[in-house]
Amino acid sequence: MKYTRYINLLVALILLLSGMASCDEESFSKDDFEWKTEAMTIVMPGEYKNFFYASNAEAFIVTELDFSVSVLAASDDDANTIEKLEVYAYFQETTGDEQVMHGGENGKLFKTFDDVEDFNLFQMSITIDEVYELFANELIIKDRPNKLISTDLIELKWVITDINGNVTDTRTNCSGSQCQYLFGVDEGFACPNDLSGVLNYEVLDKGAGATGFVGKTGTVQITRVSLSGEYTIDDCQFGTSWNGNKYAAKLFDQDCSNLIILDEPDGTEWEITNINGPTCDITWTYYYTAGYDEWATVRVTRADGKDWPEDLRGEGPY
Known part of the structure; x- marks a missing residue:
C-alpha cells in the first residue's frame, strides 16, 4: 500500500511540475511532499527536444537546448538541503554497425550547480559546442564539419549530494523516466516561417x-510541434463551433509552402484572405457546413506583431 501511494504521488508530482514553468516557484513547499524516500531530479525540456540540422540551409538552426530542473532531497533525517547537483554526460557514437559509448563508467562531468534550493526550479542549457568539446578527443568519426551528426546520441545523468554527504546517482540509484535524459540530432527540411503564437x-x-455573435473577440494559441511545419491549435473554429466548445486540431504548413492543412475529425478547412501584415481574415467551414449553416469568418491578428507570409492560404472552403 505504501509503495502504491508513493507511485501515485510521484505521478501527480510529475504532472504538477509539467505546468510549473509559468507559476510562482515559491508557492510550493517540500513540506507537502513528506512521502519522498530518496533524492530525485525532475527535468523538463524546453521547446526543442533535440538539436536540429536543416538540410535545406545546410546548417544547424537549433544549436542550444534548454531545460527546467528541480531537485527533491530525501526526507530521511534532516537530509533536506542539496549541497550540489552534478550533471554528467555520455556520448553514443555509431560507426558502421557498431555503437560505442564514450564517457566511461561514470560519465564526463558537464556542469555543477552548488547550493541548489530544494524543490525550486532553475534553468540549464546545453549547446552543440559544449557537447563536442567534452568528447572531441574520444570520437572515432573525425570528419565532422558541424561537430555533431544525426546518429549521435547524448545521455545526461544527475548526481545529487545532500548536506549530510548522501549521494544519489540517477544512473544506478533510480528507476523510471526521470533518471536520465537522452537527446540527439534531428535532420530535415526546416520551414523558413514560424506560425506559432497567440492569435487575437x-x-x-x-x-x-455557429454560436457566438458578430463582434465577439477572443484568443487562440498555435503551438509549434516541429521545425518541419507541424503545429497544434487549441481552437480552429475560433469560439464559434455549433456548441461553443473548442475545436482543437493539428495544423500543417504543407511542404513549407504556406498552405495550411488542418487535421481534426470533422474536416475543418480554412480560407485565408485579406492578408495585411500581422492580420488576415479566416473563414472556417467543415463537414456539417452545407447542412447546418455552420461557418464563421474571423479577423485574426498575431499578438507578436509579426507579419503573415504574403502567400499564406488554406485549402477551404469545404
Whole structure:
C-alpha cells in the first residue's frame, strides 16, 4: 500500500511540475511532499527536444537546448538541503554497425550547480559546442564539419549530494523516466516561417448554425510541434463551433509552402484572405457546413506583431 501511494504521488508530482514553468516557484513547499524516500531530479525540456540540422540551409538552426530542473532531497533525517547537483554526460557514437559509448563508467562531468534550493526550479542549457568539446578527443568519426551528426546520441545523468554527504546517482540509484535524459540530432527540411503564437480574433460574420455573435473577440494559441511545419491549435473554429466548445486540431504548413492543412475529425478547412501584415481574415467551414449553416469568418491578428507570409492560404472552403 505504501509503495502504491508513493507511485501515485510521484505521478501527480510529475504532472504538477509539467505546468510549473509559468507559476510562482515559491508557492510550493517540500513540506507537502513528506512521502519522498530518496533524492530525485525532475527535468523538463524546453521547446526543442533535440538539436536540429536543416538540410535545406545546410546548417544547424537549433544549436542550444534548454531545460527546467528541480531537485527533491530525501526526507530521511534532516537530509533536506542539496549541497550540489552534478550533471554528467555520455556520448553514443555509431560507426558502421557498431555503437560505442564514450564517457566511461561514470560519465564526463558537464556542469555543477552548488547550493541548489530544494524543490525550486532553475534553468540549464546545453549547446552543440559544449557537447563536442567534452568528447572531441574520444570520437572515432573525425570528419565532422558541424561537430555533431544525426546518429549521435547524448545521455545526461544527475548526481545529487545532500548536506549530510548522501549521494544519489540517477544512473544506478533510480528507476523510471526521470533518471536520465537522452537527446540527439534531428535532420530535415526546416520551414523558413514560424506560425506559432497567440492569435487575437474578432468575429466578422457567421452562419446561423455557429454560436457566438458578430463582434465577439477572443484568443487562440498555435503551438509549434516541429521545425518541419507541424503545429497544434487549441481552437480552429475560433469560439464559434455549433456548441461553443473548442475545436482543437493539428495544423500543417504543407511542404513549407504556406498552405495550411488542418487535421481534426470533422474536416475543418480554412480560407485565408485579406492578408495585411500581422492580420488576415479566416473563414472556417467543415463537414456539417452545407447542412447546418455552420461557418464563421474571423479577423485574426498575431499578438507578436509579426507579419503573415504574403502567400499564406488554406485549402477551404469545404
